[in-house]
Amino acid sequence: MLRWTVTFxxxxxxxxxxxxxxxxxxxxxxxxxxxxxxxILFVVSLIRGRKKI
Known part of the structure; x- marks a missing residue:
């Protein structure tokens, strides 16, 4: 998704x-x-990954 941002x-x-x-x-x-x-998706994935540990 970051690649699309840079493209635009x-x-x-x-x-x-x-x-x-x-x-x-x-x-x-x-x-x-x-x-x-x-x-937003990056922060959500950080939070979800943190809870599994």
Whole structure:
């Protein structure tokens, strides 16, 4: 999931450089949402892994 976040960030940067503001904003918002989902799942997996020990 972190790989998709990086992909959308790179897409947003490239679109911003070429002047496609709408596409850049959309890709940046998707990247932000994916990043927060990644962080939430990461924390949940840390907590669940901690309880099994």
């Amino acid at each position: 960030i790179i897409l947003a940067i490239i679109a911003g450089v070429f002047g496609f503001g709408g596409i850049a904003a959309g890709a940046a918002s998707i990247a932000k949402i994916l990043f927060f989902i990644f962080i």
